[in-house]
Amino acid sequence: MISLRDARTLVVKVGSSLLTSAGRGLDAEAIARWAEQIAGLVREGRRVILVSSGAIAEGMQRLGWTKRPQTMHELQAAAAVGQMGLVQCYESCFRKHGLHTAQVLLTSADMADRQRYLNARSTLRTLLELGAIPVINENDTVVTDEIKFGDNDTLGALVTNLVEADALIILTDTAGLFDADPRHNPNAKLVSEADALDAKLEAMAGGTGSALAKGGMLTKVQAARRAARSGAHTVIADGRERDVLTRLATGERIGSLLTAKTVPLAARKQWLADHLTVAAKLKLDAGAARALTRDGKSLLPIGVIEVSGDFERGAVVACLDPEGREVARGLVNYSAAEARRIMRHPSAEIEKILGYMDEPELIHRDNLVLL
Numbered sequence: 001m002i003s004l005r006d007a008r009t010l011v012v013k014v015g016s017s018l019l020t021s022a023g024r025g026l027d028a029e030a031i032a033r034w035a036e037q038i039a040g041l042v043r044e045g046r047r048v049i050l051v052s053s054g055a056i057a058e059g060m061q062r063l064g065w066t067k068r069p070q071t072m073h074e075l076q077a078a079a080a081v082g083q084m085g086l087v088q089c090y091e092s093c094f095r096k097h098g099l100h101t102a103q104v105l106l107t108s109a110d111m112a113d114r115q116r117y118l119n120a121r122s123t124l125r126t127l128l129e130l131g132a133i134p135v136i137n138e139n140d141t142v143v144t145d146e147i148k149f150g151d152n153d154t155l156g157a158l159v160t161n162l163v164e165a166d167a168l169i170i171l172t173d174t175a176g177l178f179d180a181d182p183r184h185n186p187n188a189k190l191v192s193e194a195d196a197l198d199a200k201l202e203a204m205a206g207g208t209g210s211a212l213a214k215g216g217m218l219t220k221v222q223a224a225r226r227a228a229r230s231g232a233h234t235v236i237a238d239g240r241e242r243d244v245l246t247r248l249a250t251g252e253r254i255g256s257l258l259t260a261k262t263v264p265l266a267a268r269k270q271w272l273a274d275h276l277t278v279a280a281k282l283k284l285d286a287g288a289a290r291a292l293t294r295d296g297k298s299l300l301p302i303g304v305i306e307v308s309g310d311f312e313r314g315a316v317v318a319c320l321d322p323e324g325r326e327v328a329r330g331l332v333n334y335s336a337a338e339a340r341r342i343m344r345h346p347s348a349e350i351e352k353i354l355g356y357m358d359e360p361e362l363i364h365r366d367n368l369v370l371l
Contacts, residue, residue, distance in 0.1 A: 002193070002233060002257065002259050003251035003252075003253070003257075004166075004167050004169075004233065004235065004248050004249055004251065005249070005250060005251035006166075007046070007165075007166035007167040007233070007249070008045070008046055008047060008166055009046070009047045009048075009049075009128070009163060009164070009165040009166050009167075010041065010046060010047070010048050010049070010165060010166065010167050010168075010169060010249075011048075011049045011050075011051060011156055011159050011160045011163070011165045011167070011168045011169070011232075012034075012038070012048060012049070012050050012051065012169045012171065012245065013050075013051040013052075013053075013152055013153060013155075013156035013168065013169065013170045013171065013223075014034065014050065014051070014052050014053065014054075014171045014239060015053050015152070015170075015171060015172050015173065015239070016053040016054050016056075016057045017172070017173040018030060018171060018172070018173060018239040018240065019031065019052070019053060019054035019057070019058075019086075020054055020057040020058065020061070025058060025061040025062070025085075026054065026058050026061075026085060026086065026089050028089055028093070030239075030240075031089050031090065031093050032093045032096075034050075034171075034239075034245065035090070035093035035094050035096070035097065035099075036097065037243060037244070037245040037246045038050070038094075038099075038133060038245065039094065039097035039098075039099055040246055041245065041246070041249055042099065042131065042133075044249070046249065047128040048133060049124065049128070049133070049134045049136060049159060049163065049165070050090070050133055050134065050135045050136065051136045051137070051152055051155055051156040051159055052086065052090070052135055052136070052137055052152075053137070053152045054082070054086050055078075055079045055082040055083040055086050055137055056068070056075060056078045056079050056082055057082065058081075058082030058083075058085045058086050059077070059078030059079055059080070059081035059082025059083070059085075060078050060082070061082075062081050062082060062085060063077075063078060063081060065078070083103075083105075083137070086137070087101075087103050087135065090133075090135050094133055099131065099132070099133055100130070100131070100132040100133070101132065101133045101134075101135050102127050102132045102133070102134045102135065103135055103137075104120075104123070104124065104127075104134050104135065104136045104137075105136075105137055105138070105139035106120065106136060106137075106138060106139060106155065106159075107138065107139050108158075108277070111158055111162070111271075111274055111275075112275050112316070114271065117162070117271055120162060121162050121163060124159075124162065124163050125163060128163070136155065136159055137152070137155075138152065138155055151219045153170060153219040153220050153222070153223040154219060154222070154223055154226070156168055156170060156223055156227075157222075157223035157224070157226040157227040157234075158226070158274050160227045160230065160232045161226065161227060161229065161230040161232070161270050161274055162274075164230055164231075164232075164264075164267070165230075165232055166231075166232060166233070167232055167233045167234065167235065168223065168224070168227045168232050168233070168234045168235070169234075169235045169237065169245065169248060170220050170223065170224075170234065170235065170236045170237070171237060171238070171239030171244065172220065172236060172237070172238065172239060173238065173239065173240065174217070174238060175190055175237070175238050175255060176190050176191065176192075176236045176237055176238070176254075176255035176256035177190070177191045177194075177201065177204060177205065177217060177220070177221065177236055177255075177256040177258075178190055178191065178204065179191055179204050180204065190255075190256065191204065191256045192253060192256060192257065193253075193256070193257045193258075193259065194256070194257075194258055194259070195258070195259055195261055196224040196225050196227070196228035196233075196234060196258035196259060196260055196261075197225055197228055197261070197262065201221045201224075201225075201258070202218060202221055202222070204217075204221075205217040205218035205220070205221045217236075220234075220236050221258070224236070224258035225258075226273075226274070227260070228258070228259075228260035228261075228262060229260075229262070229264070229265050229270060229273055230260075230264050230265060230270050231260050231262075231263075231264030232260055233257060233258065233259050233260050234257075234258045234260075235248055235254070235255055235256065235257050235258075236255050236256045236258070237254045237255025237256070238254075238255060241254055241255075265369060268367075269368075269369040270369075272316060272329055272330060272331070272367075272368075272369045273329070273369045273371065275316050275329065278316055278317060278318040278326075278329055279309045279311075280307075280308065280309035280310070280311040280315055280316075280317040280318065280332075280336065281306075281307075281308040281309060281317060281318045281319075281320055281326075282299070282304050282306070282307055282308075282317055282318070282319050282320065282332075282339070282362070283304070283305050283306035283307075283308070283320045283322070283324070284299070284303050284304060284305065284319055284320065284321060284322070284327075285303055285304075285305050285322060286321070286322050287303060288300070288302075288303020288304065289303075289319075289321040289322065289327055291303065292319065292327060292328050292368065292370065293321075293327050293328070293370060296365060297365060298361040298362075298363060298364045298365040298368070299319060299328075299330070299361060299362045299363040299368065300346075300347055300360070300361055300362060301339070301342040301343050301344070301345055301346075301347060301350065301362050302343075302344060302345060302346050302347070304339065304343040304344065304362060305322075305343065305344065306343075307336055307339045307340045307343060309336060310336050311332065311335065311336045312335050312336075313332065313333060313334055313335050313338075313358075314331055314332070315331070315332055316329055316330070316331060316332075317329060317330065317332045317363070319363070319368075326371055327370065327371060328368055328369060328370045328371060329368070329369060329371065330363035330364075330367045330368030330369065331363065331367040331368075332362060332363055333358055333359040333361060333362055333363065333364070334354075334358070334359075334362060338354055339362060341353050341354065342354065342362075347360035347361070
């Protein structure tokens with residue numbers, strides 16, 4: 001039976017509804033309880049990263065706002081005010097257990113840029129080696145719609161992949177994933193264990209359950225699917241359960257366990273898969289799509305029927321099948337202008353068309369990940 005008993009590196013994501021006393025500011029007592037449990041896990045030799053919501057909700061409380069603002073600059077201002085209280089609370093709670101905390105603010109642009117991605121990974125790994133507790137949040141003060149993670153469930157999964165953690169624990173205000181919406185169906189049953197890649201899970205997930213929270217059960221299921229790519233299991237559990245983290249770490253079954261049963265992606269391919277948005281697209285013919293997905297081949301120019309977007313050599317581009325579904329993404333060997341000139345041509349003609357040939361493949365299979 002799969003459990004978290006042997007998980008050494010854990011990413012714990014805590015939602016806004018658990019942190020903010022129904023919008024009345026931070027719940028310091030709840031944060032203190034999680035800090036105590038995490039401190040116990042650290043004493044056992046485990047490494048823990050905390051992904052925390054709550055900055056905007058805390059900022060709203062401090063500013064006296066009763067409704068979540070809609071404009072970007074107001075959200076950014078609330079985050080800037082609230083982040084101070086959030087970090088202060090975590091720091092004071094963990095200090096009681098002799099632990100240092102470290103604030104880490106990220107955007108999806110940090111994860112998309114290869115150098116910044118590697119820098120973030122090195123920093124987080126160093127903090128864990130030092131015994132510190134990284135407290136991670138989206139950098140809401142400067143983030144824009146174009147570079148938002150969208151929700152902290154997604155951020156938690158990306159951090160899980162970033163440090164190659166063993167498990168992602170998503171603490172929420174429900175008992176876990178149900179096969180129907182328990183708010184409307186009294187016969188809904190808790191899904192105690194399932195394959196994270198099971199397509200039926202998304203159909204079971206409902207919408208957002210809180211006025212303060214952004215993500216719903218769907219984002220949690222999608223986060224579990226993303227985390228599974230690096231081999232991490234995901235637990236979705238009620239954060240109000242007594243000693244929930246301690247009990248999960250001992251192997252007790254609480255909430256929903258969504259398991260990873262696939263071979264983890266190599267680190268470079270994991271980085272490719274974790275791009276949230278890819279503007280540039282290559283549309284493939286049926287033969288090229290089949291060569292990628294079934295045969296594990298590289299993408300050759302002759303299989304491309306359309307090039308969308310503007311990009312330079314080395315950019316991450318999406319590969320679409322003839323129906324427009326993204327089946328893969330990878331690092332392209334030629335710019336958009338060059339790709340348009342050589343598409344539908346065999347590789348032997350690249351030098352004649354461009355005057356040179358860097359690579360015979362548009363995307364080499366070593367730089368390509370299937371989705």
